[in-house]
Amino acid sequence: xxxxETVREIVAKHGxxxxxxxxxxxxxxxxxAGLSSFxxxxxxxxxxxxxxxxxxxTMLNRGTFASISAIAKAVDTICxxxxxx
Amino acid sequence: MNIVTKAVPADxxxxxxxxxxxxxxxxDAVDREGRFPREGxxxxxxxxxxxxxxxxxxxxxxxxxxEIAEVCAILGQxxxxxxxxxxxxxIQVASIVGYSGDSAWHADFLRRLxxxxxxxxxxxxxxxxxxxxxxxVCAIEVGGDTVRLEKDATVISYGEMADAILITSRAxxxxxxxxxxxxxxxxxxxxxxxxxxxxxxxMRGTCSDGYIFRGEAPKEQxxxxxxxxxxxxxxxxVSHLLWGALWYGIAADAVNRAQSFVRAAARRxxxxxxxxxxxxxxxxxxxxxxxxxxVAGLRQFEAAKADxxxxxxxSFAVAMNNVKVGTSQTILTIINHCMLINGIIGYKNGTxxxxxxHLRDAHSAQLMISNDRILGNTSTMLLVHKQDTSLIG
Ligand SMILES: Cc1cc2nc3c(=O)[nH]c(=O)nc-3n(C[C@H](O)[C@H](O)[C@H](O)COP(=O)(O)OP(=O)(O)OC[C@H]3O[C@@H](n4cnc5c(N)ncnc54)[C@H](O)[C@@H]3O)c2cc1C
Numbered sequence: 215x216x217x218x219e220t221v222r223e224i225v226a227k228h229g230x231x232x233x234x235x236x237x238x239x240x241x242x243x244x245x246x247a248g249l250s251s252f253x254x255x256x257x258x259x260x261x262x263x264x265x266x267x268x269x270x271x272t273m274l275n276r277g278t279f280a281s282i283s284a285i286a287k288a289v290d291t292i293c294x295x296x297x298x299x
Numbered sequence: 300m301n302i303v304t305k306a307v308p309a310d311x312x313x314x315x316x317x318x319x320x321x322x323x324x325x326x327d328a329v330d331r332e333g334r335f336p337r338e339g340x341x342x343x344x345x346x347x348x349x350x351x352x353x354x355x356x357x358x359x360x361x362x363x364x365x366e367i368a369e370v371c372a373i374l375g376q377x378x379x380x381x382x383x384x385x386x387x388x389x390i391q392v393a394s395i396v397g398y399s400g401d402s403a404w405h406a407d408f409l410r411r412l413x414x415x416x417x418x419x420x421x422x423x424x425x426x427x428x429x430x431x432x433x434x435x436v437c438a439i440e441v442g443g444d445t446v447r448l449e450k451d452a453t454v455i456s457y458g459e460m461a462d463a464i465l466i467t468s469r470a471x472x473x474x475x476x477x478x479x480x481x482x483x484x485x486x487x488x489x490x491x492x493x494x495x496x497x498x499x500x501x502m503r504g505t506c507s508d509g510y511i512f513r514g515e516a517p518k519e520q521x522x523x524x525x526x527x528x529x530x531x532x533x534x535x536x537v538s539h540l541l542w543g544a545l546w547y548g549i550a551a552d553a554v555n556r557a558q559s560f561v562r563a564a565a566r567r568x569x570x571x572x573x574x575x576x577x578x579x580x581x582x583x584x585x586x587x588x589x590x591x592x593x594v595a596g597l598r599q600f601e602a603a604k605a606d607x608x609x610x611x612x613x614s615f616a617v618a619m620n621n622v623k624v625g626t627s628q629t630i631l632t633i634i635n636h637c638m639l640i641n642g643i644i645g646y647k648n649g650t651x652x653x654x655x656x657h658l659r660d661a662h663s664a665q666l667m668i669s670n671d672r673i674l675g676n677t678s679t680m681l682l683v684h685k686q687d688t689s690l691i692g
Contacts, residue, residue: 245527247478248475255680258683269683272612275613276611
């Protein structure tokens with residue numbers, strides 16, 4: 215499963231969105247789909263757990279969680295850095 | 300990081316002091332009668348202080364947040380209701396200046412703000428959601444080039460005296476509660492049906508009655524950027540900083556009054572230290588903490604302001620929340636100390652040492668967006684945010 219697909223599943227489970235996640239495109243804006251700041255933190259925790267990563271402080275901003283593809287990109291970046299280290 | 304704070308130009312502080320002098324003369328009457336601080340606000344307009352934040356090319360003065368905070372602190376020492384009215388107006392101006400993009404309508408409005416020194420009110424609070432400003436129940440109706448909105452606004456400070464109201468709502472009728480926009484309605488484009496009286500312990504002159512707002516305006520008056528961004532990058536920080544500045548002002552004036560009391564006592568009995576002196580020293584230390592908290596927050600804001608990523612970073616939100624919670628709690632302790640120093644003459648109204656108004660006004664600070672709500676938000680962020688343990692940053 216691609217990172218984006220896994221992220222999509224986690225968004226469905228923890229995003230507490232008022233709409234069906236299936237109706238949101240990978241680059242669709244999660245905040246306008248109803249992602250609250252509380253849910254975005256829960257989402258972040260679930261993603262850290264799933265991928266066994268930690269979001270660095272520099273990534274803890276609105277942009278990182280704006281869409282499924284933005285989250286997937288952040289996850290891939292962190293995983294690549296962890297492998298390189 | 301070592302940012303040198305630009306000193307506030309003397310001219311600006313002088314203008315603020317002149318307006319504050321007028322506001323101070325009427326502070327007790329405004330408080331007693333729970334009426335709009337007309338004289339102080341007219342003086343601010345007379346000094347053209349309503350438009351200082353507007354960019355120079357539109358007729359303003361490009362004032363920084365630090366400069367605006369200094370004006371708020373000066374006003375806070377004279378009349379907290381005038382200071383809060385001014386601060387809330389500037390919070391709205393910050394949203395319009397920063398988030399209207401290339402909207403010609405908003406640029407024209409800002410020019411008008413400079414020419415006419417108009418006053419802008421805010422309506423975020425709504426029946427059913429309280430102070431959770433990132434949620435709206437009401438939705439703006441978009442029909443052709445027109446928008447229509449009805450909102451059960453529980454609190455709109457100086458709503459009837461304002462020339463315009465910046466009001467949040469859901470972006471359209473099917474939008475989730477957090478998908479919000481902010482629309483600037485001009486007087487004449489809305490009606491306010493009075494629903495709730497503002498007969499309060501303090502901040503009585505803000506006249507923050509509740510209304511059913513009903514408005515209709517051209518669509519272009521909606522700010523082009525989503526309210527989520529405006530709130531995260533500007534409104535929350537600017538609110539906490541400017542409120543913090545004026546709350547500091549309230550406490551600073553209380554400490555001034557306590558210091559005058561102690562000095563008068565010392566003069567009567569040269570050679571012996573008056574009993575209140577020790578408590579005054581304690582109050583002075585606490586006041587310095589409040590000042591340090593606000594100033595550090597302002598510096599952080601100025602350093603982050605050009606970068607949306609830094610402004611929407613969790614570390615920044617945590618810091619701004621801490622400014623709000625910390626200052627709102629500490630000013631109460633300070634004013635209480637001052638009350639113990641001044642004794643009955645401080646408890647009485649109408650003396651040079653009176654502190655009742657200060658204490659009552661200051662009590663609004665922890666409720667104005669409930670500290671419990673803010674601590675709740677911070678505690679969520681602390682689940683992932685890692686604190687910066689460096690001293691200077
Ligand atoms: C002087 C003054 C002027 C104001 N002017 C304006 C204005 O011009 N425009 C405007 O829109 N609003 C204005 N407000 C309102 C303000 O912004 C808040 O909306 C309001 O103070 C919150 O009201 P509340 O305490 O009823 O609501 P709530 O926020 O619902 O809080 C009620 C109580 O419930 C508890 N609580 C609720 N939710 C939580 C949570 N998530 N976590 C923990 N505890 C919680 C808190 O203990 C709180 O005391 C003003 C307020 C003041 C004091």
